[in-house]
Every structure is written in structure tokens, then in C-alpha cells.
Amino acid sequence: MAMMLEVTAYPKPGNVDRCHDYPSTHFEHFLASAILAGPVLRRAQEGREPVGKLFREAISATNIHTGGNTHFGAFLLLIPLVIGGDIEGAKKVVSATTIEDALDFYDAFGLTKVRMLESDPLDVRNPEAKRIIREKGLTLHAIMEHSAARDMVAREWVNGFALTRKGAELLKLHGSGRKAIVATFLDMLASEPDTFVIKEHGKYIAMEVMSLAQEAKAGRISLEMLDQRLVSKGINPGSLADILIASIYVALGEGWEWEF
Amino acid sequence: MAMMLEVTAYPKPGNVDRCHDYPSTHFEHFLASAILAGPVLRRAQEGREPVGKLFREAISATNIHTGGNTHFGAFLLLIPLVIGGDIEGAKKVVSATTIEDALDFYDAFGLTKVRMLESDPLDVRNPEAKRIIREKGLTLHAIMEHSAARDMVAREWVNGFALTRKGAELLKLHGSGRKAIVATFLDMLASEPDTFVIKEHGKYIAMEVMSLAQEAKAGRISLEMLDQRLVSKGINPGSLADILIASIYVALGEGWEWEF
Numbered sequence: 001m002a003m004m005l006e007v008t009a010y011p012k013p014g015n016v017d018r019c020h021d022y023p024s025t026h027f028e029h030f031l032a033s034a035i036l037a038g039p040v041l042r043r044a045q046e047g048r049e050p051v052g053k054l055f056r057e058a059i060s061a062t063n064i065h066t067g068g069n070t071h072f073g074a075f076l077l078l079i080p081l082v083i084g085g086d087i088e089g090a091k092k093v094v095s096a097t098t099i100e101d102a103l104d105f106y107d108a109f110g111l112t113k114v115r116m117l118e119s120d121p122l123d124v125r126n127p128e129a130k131r132i133i134r135e136k137g138l139t140l141h142a143i144m145e146h147s148a149a150r151d152m153v154a155r156e157w158v159n160g161f162a163l164t165r166k167g168a169e170l171l172k173l174h175g176s177g178r179k180a181i182v183a184t185f186l187d188m189l190a191s192e193p194d195t196f197v198i199k200e201h202g203k204y205i206a207m208e209v210m211s212l213a214q215e216a217k218a219g220r221i222s223l224e225m226l227d228q229r230l231v232s233k234g235i236n237p238g239s240l241a242d243i244l245i246a247s248i249y250v251a252l253g254e255g256w257e258w259e260f
Numbered sequence: 261m262a263m264m265l266e267v268t269a270y271p272k273p274g275n276v277d278r279c280h281d282y283p284s285t286h287f288e289h290f291l292a293s294a295i296l297a298g299p300v301l302r303r304a305q306e307g308r309e310p311v312g313k314l315f316r317e318a319i320s321a322t323n324i325h326t327g328g329n330t331h332f333g334a335f336l337l338l339i340p341l342v343i344g345g346d347i348e349g350a351k352k353v354v355s356a357t358t359i360e361d362a363l364d365f366y367d368a369f370g371l372t373k374v375r376m377l378e379s380d381p382l383d384v385r386n387p388e389a390k391r392i393i394r395e396k397g398l399t400l401h402a403i404m405e406h407s408a409a410r411d412m413v414a415r416e417w418v419n420g421f422a423l424t425r426k427g428a429e430l431l432k433l434h435g436s437g438r439k440a441i442v443a444t445f446l447d448m449l450a451s452e453p454d455t456f457v458i459k460e461h462g463k464y465i466a467m468e469v470m471s472l473a474q475e476a477k478a479g480r481i482s483l484e485m486l487d488q489r490l491v492s493k494g495i496n497p498g499s500l501a502d503i504l505i506a507s508i509y510v511a512l513g514e515g516w517e518w519e520f
Contacts, residue, residue, distance in 0.1 A: 004291045018278055018287065027278065028438070028518065031264045031291065038298040066519055178288070258288065259326055 002078070002249035003034035003071060005258050006241060009181035011223050013189065013213070014230030015241050022236070029067025036062045037071070044082040051097055052104030052140055055079050059108040069112040073153040073196075073242030077164060080157075081249055087161045094141050094157045101140035102133050152195040152239045156246070163192065167247025168254065177260025185244055186223070189213035194237035201235060209235060262338070262509035263294035263331060265518050266501060269441035271483050273449065273473070274490030275501050282496070289327025296322045297331070304342040311353060312361030312400055315339050316368040329372040333413040333456075333502030337424060340417075341509055347421045354401050354417045361400035362393050412455040412499045416506070423452065427507025428514065437520025445504055446483070449473035454497035461495060469495060 007030040010017035021027055040058045043049055058075045084090035106129060133143070147154035156164055170187050174180035190213035193206040209230065216226045230236065252258065267290040270277035281287055300318045303309055318335045344350035366389060393403070407414035416424055430447050434440035450473035453466040469490065476486040490496065512518065 001292060001295055004295055005288065008288055008291060026520075028265065028268055031268060032261060032518075035261055035264055035295060035298065038295065039302070042299070258292075260286075 001258070002245050002252060003037070003074060004031060005178070005181060005248050006074075006245045007031065007034070009178040009185070011227045012182060012185050012241070013216070013223060013227040014209075014236045015238065016236075020227075020231065025067040025070065029065050030070045032065055032067075033062040033070040036064070037075070041078065041082050044079050047083050047085075050101055050104070051079050051083060051093060052101030052108075054083070055101075056104045056108040056111075059111050063111055071242070071245070072112060073239055074245040076153050077156055077161070077242060077246035078249060081161075081164075081246060086253055087165055087250060091160050094144070097140035099133060099137055099139060102138050102143050103130060105140050105143065106130055106133065150195055150198070152192065153242050155195075156243065161246070161250075163188070163243050164246040164250055167244055168250040168256070171247060171251040171256050172254075175260075176257035179260065180256075181244070181248065182223070184247065185240065186213055186217055188240050188244065189237055190217050192240065194240045196239040197235055197237055201233075205233075205235060209237060261294075261518070262505050262512060263297070263334060264291060265438070265441060265508050266334075266505045267291065267294070269438040269445070271487045272442060272445050272501070273476070273483060273487040274469075274496045275498065276496075280487075280491065285327040285330065289325050290330045292325055292327075293322040293330040296324070297335070301338065301342050304339050307343050307345075310361055310364070311339050311343060311357055312364030312368075314343070315361075316364045316371075319368040319371050323371055331502070331505070332372055333499055334505040336413050337416055337421070337502060337506035338509060341421075341424075341506060346513055347425055347510060351420055354404070357400035359393060359397055359399055362398050362403050363390060365400050365403065366390055366393065410455055410458070412452065413502050415455075416503065421506070421510075423448070423503050424506040424510055427504055428510040428516070431507060431511040431516050432514075435520075436517035439520065440516075441504070441508065442483070444507065445500065446473055446477055448500050448504065449497055450477050452500065454500045456499040457495055457497055461493075465493075465495060469497065 007016060007027065008018050010019050016022055016025060016027055016030055018027065037058050040054055040061055044054050055075055058079060059069070059072065062071060063069065080090040080093040081087070084093040132138070138146075141157060144154040144157035148158045152163065156162070167184055167188060170184040171180050174183040190210060193203070193210055197206040197209055212221065212226050212229060215221045216223055267276060267287065268278050270279045276282055276285060276287055276290055278287065297318050300314055300321055304314050315335055318339060319329070319332065322331060323329065340350040340353040341347070344353040392398070398406075401417060404414040404417035408418045412423065416422065427444055427448060430444040431440050434443040450470060453463070453470055457466040457469055472481065472486050472489060475481045476483055508518075
């Protein structure tokens with residue numbers, strides 16, 4: 001439900017939404033992923049299987065289409081949140097991850113085309129990465145610590161889901177349904193540089209996106225104009241969208257209303 | 261998946277789609293219903309539970325929102341199709357229904373606000389209906405026979421899913437993905453008076469919708485214009501949309517491509 005509500009809300013500047021597709025990633029791919037993930041997420045809810053295994057199976061169940069990795073980052077947050085039930089539970093789940101979880105995460109990574117820095121020894125394209133994990137005894141939490149500096153989704157694992165929590169509070173503050181989702185996304189866009197944008201376009205562009213979002217918040221440019229600016233440059237703040245999904249999940253669990 | 265693909269395709273004249281909501285029924289309600297139905301549809305796939313019970317549970321699982329009965333007719337087709345695996349299997353399933361199935365169907369009906377003709381002794385609002393079913397030993401198939409003359413979804417139960425089959429063939433004929441879905445919907449709209457429209461607006465309006473769809477097929481009016489005409493009069497061909505969902509399900513099972 002959180003995945004569906006996030007992708008459906010519009011206008012969500014730069015991202016696939018009810019009114020936008022990307023050339024090779026369509027709205028339907030995101031919704032298909034939300035539907036195909038159902039059985040794995042329900043198993044996560046039962047809380048009897050480890051994070052890494054469920055994460056790998058979520059990726060495996062949802063990448064049967066050609067639309068790319070629609071929810072890689074979202075699953076990285078949702079799986080511990082669904083297992084743990086809420087943020088407090090998820091914090092326990094992520095701190096208890098094992099080397100097996102790390103290896104499963106790398107197998108999941110191998111199923112995708114998610115990009116990492118090429119210089120990184122823990123890059124999934126590095127055939128040595130799994131050997132290094134075993135030798136150094138790295139847990140999935142340790143991998144996320146390693147990635148936290150340049151990946152805001154990984155950062156959620158080590159900072160107690162701080163931005164997820166902030167997003168959930170913003171959703172409640174902004175009311176209910178799709179308008180609250182859009183307003184929350186804009187708030188996040190205006191206050192956090194998206195690390196996916198940094199990886200794809202560099203830090204300067206990510207800061208520019210933040211400034212533009214601040215302009216939109218202040219009403220000096222319209223959301224539609226902001227959207228056009230980002231889409232025309234192929235800038236999609238995908239990591240913030242992943243965190244927004246986690247925020248919606250947490251907010252729904254705390255009684256936030258998705259209907260409007 | 262079929263439910264998601266149907267509601268997402270646009271423009272689907274008169275109906276909720278990616279670009280249209282109705283005032284109290286939103287796009288998100290349809291997608292929520294598709295997601296919430298997942299567990300029941302998966303049980304249907306296992307084929308161990310009766311149609312009526314699964315139908316009642318599908319309605320019960322999906323009417324937790326305020327958007328109304330988004331998929332009542334669709335479930336009436338999908339449940340036997342999913343249990344049976346394909347149209348041939350579904351024909352066996354519907355012909356083997358029992359009085360228990362009929363009673364479960366009435367319980368499901370009672371959970372909704374779906375309308376029937378008030379003069380009908382088998383109307384769900386008639387407290388005598390369930391007594392009549394028991395006394396006359398009516399199966400769910402018999403109920404559908406009773407309704408077939410004025411309800412095209414019920415008609416599918418007694419004519420071997422004829423329009424469902426036609427829709428599946430049209431989908432393949434029209435290619436893949438959302439364009440094929442829209443073209444198939446238009447073909448059906450131009451050739452079949454929608455019984456939901458007849459119930460809501462009368463036979464004359466339903467025939468007028470058919471003529472307008474023929475105009476759109478011939479390129480004399482645009483799909484957008486047809487859509488506006490229907491929406492402005494509150495005309496939504498909901499039964500054809502239900503059958504289209506069944507057609508998409510069947511076509512997907514026969515290798516039709518939803519990606520494009």
C-alpha cells in the first residue's frame with residue numbers, strides 16, 4: 001500500500017507518478033512491483049525469516065519486468081520495518097543482521113543494475129566483494145555503515161531511521177492522502193540532497209534541486225515547473241522516494257489516513 | 261495485475277483511470293482493492309476453496325475503504341477464472357457451484373451498496389432472498405442465470421465467458437500494454453451496451469454510449485472528447501471495465517505482454 005500510494009501521488013517532481021513515465025520505466029512497473037512484492041512482505045510481517053533472505057526474494061520477485069529496479073532502496077527500508085513492525089522494531093532488526101544477510105544482499109544486488117561507485121571494494125561488480133565480506137565478518141549493518149556517507153537509504157539503517165521518522169511526522173502534519181504525500185516529498189526535497197541524484201549528476205546538481213524545491217515551497221515557482229525542470233534534465237530524486245515509501249508505511253501504521 | 265493494468269490504462273472513457281477520479285471514488289481506491297485482494301486471489305489459485313466463500317472474502321478484504329465497490333463484478337469473474345486457471349476451467353467451476361456459494365454471494369452483496377432492481381425477489385435487500393434460495397435450492401450459477409438478461413457480468417457465467425474471451429482476443433490483436441487495453445475497451449464499448457449504464461441511466465443512454473464509441477473508433481470524435489461527454493453526464497461503463505479485467509487476466513495467462 002505504501003509503495004502504491006507513493007508512486008500514485010502527483011505531481012512528484014522528477015519522479016514517475018500518476019502523470020509521468022520515464023522512457024523505459026513506466027508507472028505500471030512501479031505498481032507491478034508493489035503487487036509482486038505482496039507475498040514476500042507478508043512473510044516479512046510474520047517475522048520468522050532473516051532480512052537478507054527476504055530482501056533478496058523481494059528483488060527476485062519484482063525484477064521480472066523490464067522496468068529496472070523500481071524499489072531496491074524501498075525494500076531495504078521496508079523489509080526491516082515490516083519485520084520489526086515499526087521503527088523501534090526495525091532498529092533491533094538491523095542491528096541484529098548477520099554475515100548471511102550481507103551475502104544475501106549481495107546476491108540481490110547481483111540480480112539488478114543498481115549502481116555503486118566503481119572504486120568501492122565492496123561494489124557488487126567486484127567478484128572479490130563476497131570473499132571480503134566473509135573474511136572481514138561484515139554484517140549487513142556493517143555494509144550499510146560503510147555506505148551511509150554517500151547513500152541516504154543506507155544511512156537510515158545507522159541513524160535509527162531518522163529521515164523515515166521525519167517523513168512520517170510531515171505526512172501527519174500535512175493532513176491525509178495524496179496532497180500530504182506531495183507536500184512531504186517537497187519538504188524532503190527542499191531539505192535533503194538526494195544521494196541518488198548525487199551519484200547520477202554530482203553534488204552541485206543535487207544542491208540545485210534542493211534550491212529549486214525551496215523556491216517551489218516558497219511559491220516562487222510552481223510544482224509543475226519544478227517537475228519540468230527535473231524531468232527535462234533526467235533528474236529523478238529516487239532515494240528520497242524510497243525513504244518516502246518507508247515514511248508512508250510508518251505513518252499508516254500509526255493511523256495516518258491515506259484516503260482523502 | 262489485471263486489476264492494476266485495467267485501472268491504470270488511459271484514456272478509458274467514462275471510467276476511473278490514471279488521469280481521472282470520481283468525486284468519492286479515487287484511482288487509489290481501485291489500486292488499494294487490487295493490492296488488498298492479493299491474498300484471497302492467491303488462495304483461489306490453490307483451488308481448494310469454494311467460489312462463494314472466496315468471493316465473499318474478496319469483497320470483505322477490499323471494502324475497508326470508503327471508495328465503494330470498486331471490483332464487485334470483476335471478482336465475480338476473476339474468482340472462478342483464478343480457481344479454474346483459464347476459461348475452460350472457470351466454466352467447470354461455475355457449473356459446479358452450490359447453494360452455499362449462492363448464500364455466500366448474498367452475504368458478500370450485503371457488505372456492499374451494489375444496486376439491483378428493487379422489484380427483484382432475489383434482490384439482496386429483500387430479507388426473504390436467502391430463504392427463497394434455500395427453499396428453491398438455487399445454486400450461484402442459477403442466480404447468475406436469473407440475472408443474465410440484465411447483467412452482462414452474470415451473463416459471462418452462463419455463456420462460457422464469451423465476452424471475456426472476445427476481450428482477450430482483442431487485446432492480443434491490439435498489441436501489448438496500455439494501448440491495447442484502451443483499444444480493446446473502445447471496441448467493447450462500441451459493440452456492447454453496458455448493463456451498469458442501463459441500470460443507472462436507462463437503455464437509451466447505453467445505446468448512445470455505443471454510438472459515441474463507434475464515432476470515436478471511426479476517428480470522428482477523439483477519445484478525450486468521448487471521455488468528457490461520458491464524465492460530464494456521470495456515465496461510467498463499469499460492467500465493461502469488469503469484463504475487461506477478466507479479459508486481461510485470461511490474456512496474461514496466454515502470454516499477452518503487459519509491458520510496452
